[in-house]
Amino acid sequence: METHHRISISINTAPLKGEMSVLFSGKGEPVEGHFIGPAVHNYYLIHIVLDGEGIFETLGETYPCKAGDAFVIFPDILVKYEASMSNPWQYMWVAFSGDIVEASLSTIGITPDRAVIRGCSLPAMKRMFRRLRKSVERTDYPELGNMEASGWLRLIMYELGRLHQTEGRQFAPTSRSFRQIDQAIRLLSLHYGQSLSIEEIARTLGYHRAHLTRLFKEATGLSPMQYLFKVRMKKAEELLEGDLTIAQIAASVGYNDPLFFTKQFHKWSGQTPTEFRRVLINKHDLCSPLN
Structure with missing residues (x-):
């Protein structure tokens, strides 16, 4: 059964254990109504919605998402996300892990109950994701590619944190x-x-x-x-x-x-x-x- 009209994935072949490292990154155009979950993941995921609409569910709350919105998935937290039937979203994502990730996200205001960010600059995000994926696709020196990709991941996290801090975005509060x-x-x-x-x-x-x-x-x-x-x-x-x-x-x-x-x-x-x-x-x- 077809799940995506188009999908592409880049995999990091040299992630460092314990360090904040990109695992894989991709871009997809799911079919109408395509969903993932309810399920838990054992890594972190950032999704940036490029076009269309969908919903993200976590901690008992449902968040409608559209172009320019981002949502963050935390390990071992039950989530579900689903493309609209009438206007299915397109998104890009990055999966990552590391011992300091949770603390790093928390310091910029991104927690399991504040995991949706509105108003991302899509040109900037597309540029950073493109560079990140190019980094993990390096075959000459994958260890250097891993380091470079981690740098782009931190810049993506910075941009999400900046929206929290400087634009005062508010989120639907969880109970x-x-x-x-x-x-x-x-x-x-x-x-x-x-x-x-x-x-x-x-x-x-x-x-x-x-x-x-x-x-x-x-x-x-x-x-x-x-x-x-x-x-x-x-x-x-x-x-x-x-x-x-x-x-x-x-x-x-x-x-x-x-x-x-x-x-x-x-x-x-x-x-x-x-x-x-x-x-x-x-x-x-x-x-x-x-x-």
Whole structure:
């Protein structure tokens, strides 16, 4: 089934782990009514609407978008976006990741509950996106291309932040409930290594456990404990690339019992931590220039 009249994508072959790096960027003309979601992503996405219309849904709110509007998708936040049936939008996008991204966006006023920006200069945005895509398509020195693309990404973020700060754009406010859910997401993402219970989180935010669970699932598609499990397992995968022992990794992601951690990780990946690490080592050996 056709989803786009036209689509093109440029992929970064040399993103740096942990750094703010572009993953891929593209431009598309979806067909009438084409939608994505409700779903969560594991990276950040900025969409700039070039023409036409559509809607963006996040944290229980719906935002109509037209040419010159932008919307930002945050990892692990349930979103949906859909092209108009009568005047489907065209847009360009950039996907990126990095440990400092959330803090960088927050400092310029872009948060999950303020993720729509109006009034972008399309000529300026088109120029920056064109240069960004040219950077990631460099085949001679992809590492330099990655660095250059990160620079253009920061300029795009600057432009979005400037609209927040200097043009006073206002956004439809989300309810207190969904702002609290954002706090819960941050709490789980930052304190995954501690012993956390849904009762403690609900008490901290002033909610009954069942009410918090319902709101959290509506926003993310997962219960709070399912979300915490996902955060812990993804962090464990990262740590398994290093030299920590299984017991040390277990403790680092909130499990005092290494055996219980092993069972949980097997449920997550279908492999024990030791098997997962062995596969990583084998992949690394295969990719070594000496082979």
